[in-house]
Amino acid sequence: MAFSEVTEALREYEAKVAEKGGTAPRRLRPGLTREDAQRIAAGYDVTLTEDALAVWMWHDGEGTLPYCPGYRGKAESTPGIFAGAGFPPLSVAFQLAERMCALWEWGEGDGGYPTHHMNKNDVKDFNGGTSAMCLWDVPLVVYDGDLPQTVIDCHDPDAKDSLVLSCDYGYVNPSSRTVLDFVRQEIGRLEDGTYTVNENGILL
Numbered sequence: 001m002a003f004s005e006v007t008e009a010l011r012e013y014e015a016k017v018a019e020k021g022g023t024a025p026r027r028l029r030p031g032l033t034r035e036d037a038q039r040i041a042a043g044y045d046v047t048l049t050e051d052a053l054a055v056w057m058w059h060d061g062e063g064t065l066p067y068c069p070g071y072r073g074k075a076e077s078t079p080g081i082f083a084g085a086g087f088p089p090l091s092v093a094f095q096l097a098e099r100m101c102a103l104w105e106w107g108e109g110d111g112g113y114p115t116h117h118m119n120k121n122d123v124k125d126f127n128g129g130t131s132a133m134c135l136w137d138v139p140l141v142v143y144d145g146d147l148p149q150t151v152i153d154c155h156d157p158d159a160k161d162s163l164v165l166s167c168d169y170g171y172v173n174p175s176s177r178t179v180l181d182f183v184r185q186e187i188g189r190l191e192d193g194t195y196t197v198n199e200n201g202i203l204l
Contacts, residue, residue, distance in 0.1 A: 007058055014081070023201035023202070024080055029063045040090050049156070099146075163177065163179075
């Protein structure tokens with residue numbers, strides 16, 4: 001999807017959260033430049049797609065304590081801009097992806113990570129052909145402090161529409177949902193009352 005459309009949708013979502021009295025927008029960090037975002041990604045041999053760039057150029061995550069890799073809060077969820085979950089800075093997102101990849105390989109044993117694990121749902125054009133979480137699966141939403149819940153598939157930096165994949169502790173699931181679909185879904189949840197804001201300004 002066009003960079004501008006994703007950016008516009010994200011700004012609309014942020015404005016709607018603020019209109020409802022949510023405090024999460026105040027914790028959002030300034031966005032990265034295109035160059036800085038790609039420099040961070042290049043450190044992990046990844047090139048961000050236009051959709052992924054739109055996300056972290058909008059805001060570079062949330063500047064709160066839970067987005068330290070390895071930190072685990074007492075609550076099952078971390079209140080943030082995406083309701084009950086957190087939005088990590090890009091540098092932290094890659095650290096979390098790297099950590100999950102390491103845990104995945106440790107749990108699966110020797111065998112040529114990441115392509116040695118294929119299940120019946122794996123298809124050639126899905127996540128580079130593997131259901132294993134890879135470094136190009138950049139965490140957009142995390143829960144319980146440091147566990148990726150939703151990732152942006154950047155295995156093909158030239159993709160017109162980047163897919164948003166759900167993550168289950170080191171595995172990603174096939175999806176046709178794009179980044180723009182994800183943001184529009186979040187807007188819809190605000191509008192239909194699925195998401196509410198409590199008396200402390202926390203989006204739930």
